[in-house]
Amino acid sequence: MRNLYAILLVLMGCFAAPAFAQETEDATAEVTEEAIVQTSEVVLWEIQGTDATTVSAFKQGLREALAGEAGRHLLDDAAFAQFFSKASPEVPSCLMGLEPCPSAAGLAFEMAGLSLVIRVELKSTQLANYALIDGRGAEVRTKEITATGVRELAFALIADVFDATGSVSFNTRPEGATIEIDGEQVGTTPYVTRLSIGTHEYTLRLQKYQPMTGSIVVRSGLTEKVDHVFQEEAGYLLITEAPSGARVFVNGSYVGDAGQPIELEPGMYAIEVRAEGYETMRETAQIQPGLEMRKTAPLVATSGFLKDFGSGAIQVNKYQLKLGYEHGFQRLTFQDARGEAYEFESILDGEGTYPIFGANSARVSSNGVRLDLSYFFEYFGITVLSMSYRGSSPDVPVALLNESGETVEGNLSSVSRLQIRPFQLAYRHVYKNVMPIAEIGVGIDLQWIDVESVAALEPIALxxxxxxxxxxxxxxxxxxxxxxxxxxxxxxAYFEDTHETEHLLYLGVGLALPNLFGLEIEPPETL
Structure with a gap:
């Protein structure tokens, strides 16, 4: 850079030699420091440093700091050569003897279109010396600059030399937020101001909203914008007078223990306070921005039988698989029982006689197992599979008819029953951990009976x-x-009169699952 500058001075000195003798004191008037730093003309930089990496990082910092004005700053030889080649300067009139010429240095500045040369010597990544060279070739200012890093050093030098500033606008929704810049309150939004280039810390505050803190890099010649949408300030929920170990649930999720402030976004919430051995307290709470909502929870102790698992803890397990013992009893006539070679005629009376066909019935008790698979919505349910298998040994004397129409006496030794219920509806009511339930449906009863008789070697199956x-x-x-x-x-209740109404008692256990084999359908909330 300095070699190029020296060559330019020699050339200008040769062209201007006759005119230099005519220089006057007025022609060499000094350009003041204030005039130099406020110019909008081209600035030539000469940067030296301990290593190329530091110099490159410093130049990059200058480009950022001068973002809006970088075009008129020549940071290296290549930029100067490109600028000079495109400038096509005219021959000054003083070289044609029309007026006195300034100094050689001044002439060189004029020919190159320069207003200022800045020489920078980087001592380290945090320390630099700079000198301002005016059109006479004289140093009008020298100074030492320090900063925390190379980039910050570049910003500090620009701010010091040019008193550089940039524009910053602050806008918020809602408006009216107070603005603090570098710890000092400066106004309310919307707000526009100018700040020195570099990094500035700011805080935006608005009552009942969460404060916003950030930093902004101000660059010369540019307008930086800060646009912020406030989020409502959080409120607090405090549960008091609850038993030791009580836990707080908000909208079904555990959020903390009673006695401790719980931070929540403003809004309406379903609150539950649970403690082992106590009934769950359920309430709603409206949380206001920046305020604390207090609720007392003197929970009532529960009996050992009733338990409270919390809202939805049971209902979320929608699939139910049940297996249990079932006992049934009813009176049967068996008048529709048929076999390959026999059909049922009658049950013998106490005297061993044959009454009118189907007039007698026998009380039959059966025992067995029952399996049910159900799907429940919140209150209603559907049984998709229900079947039971029961057996009994009535030991009742009966009469059969063979294919020849002859009566054959025998003894009803066993009755086996398979009952299938393909469709059932259920309704349940939830009270703590007890659910009363009502069910209705239809089904089919399949019966197999064995009659032992001296007329056949094997039991007769009907x-x-x-x-x-x-x-x-x-x-x-x-x-x-x-x-x-x-x-x-x-x-x-059976549709044929061969069966009287059957009474059934069931006792079993069940497993409730949130899904079955990884499958979870999306049912409507209610039927």
Missing amino acids: SQTDAFATIGFGAQYFFTPAFFGKFRYALQ
Whole structure:
């Protein structure tokens, strides 16, 4: 850079030699320091440093600091050569003897279109010396600059030399927020100001909203914008007078322990306070920005039988698989029982005589197992699979008819029953861990009976089928949200008069699952 500058001075000295003798004191008037730093003309930089990396980082910092004016700052030889080649300067009139010429240095500045040369010597990444060279070639200012890094050093030098500033605008929604810049309150939004180039810290505050703190880099000749949408300030929930170990749930999720302030966004919440051995308190709370909502929770101790697993803890397990013992009893005539070679005629009376066909009935008790698979919505449920298998040994004397129409006496030794209920609806009511339940549905009863007779070597097999409607009432007791026991009493009314109404007692256990084999359908909230 200095070699190029020297060559330019020699050339200008040769062209201007006759005119230099005519220089006057007025022609060499000094350019004041204030005039130099406020010029808008081209500035030539000569930068030296201990290593190329530091110099490169310093130049990059200058480009950032001079973002809006970088075009008129020549930071290296290549930029100067490109600028000079495009400038196409005219021959000064003083070289043609029309007026006195300034000094050689001044002439060189004029020919190059320069207003200022800045020489920078980088001592380290945090220390630099600079000198300002005016059109006479004289140093009008020298100074030492310090900063925390190379980039900051470049910003500090620009601010010191040019008293550089940039524009900053602050806008918020809602408006009216107070603005603090570098710890000093300066106004309210919307607000526009000018700041010295470099990094500035700011804070925006608005009552009932969360404050915003940030930093902004101000660059010369540019307008930086800060646009902020305030978020409402959080409120607090404090549960007092609760038993030791009480836990607080908000909208079904655990958020903390009672007695400790719980931070929440403003809004309406469903609050639950739970403690082992106590009934759960359920309330709603409206949280206001910046305010503390206090609620007392003197929970009531529960009995050992009733438990409170919390809102939705049971209902979330929508699939229920139940297995249990079932006992049934009713009176049957068996008049529709048929076999390959025999059909049922009658049950013998106490005197061993044959009454009118189907006039007698026998009381039959059966025992077995029952399996149910159900899906529950919040209150309603559908049983998608229900079947039971029961057996009995009535030991009742009966009469059969063979293919020849002859009566064959025998003894009803066993009755096996398979009952399938393809569709049932249920309604339940949730009270803590106990759920009363009502069920209705339809089904089909398949019966197989064996009659032992001296007329046949093997028991004579007969069968009959009938449909029925059922209604039942019972309760489920949940030991945990996923494991329960169930009791039910049901009536089954048959469509044929061969069966009287059947009474059923059921006692079993069940497992409640949130999904079955990884499958979870999306049902409506209610039927």
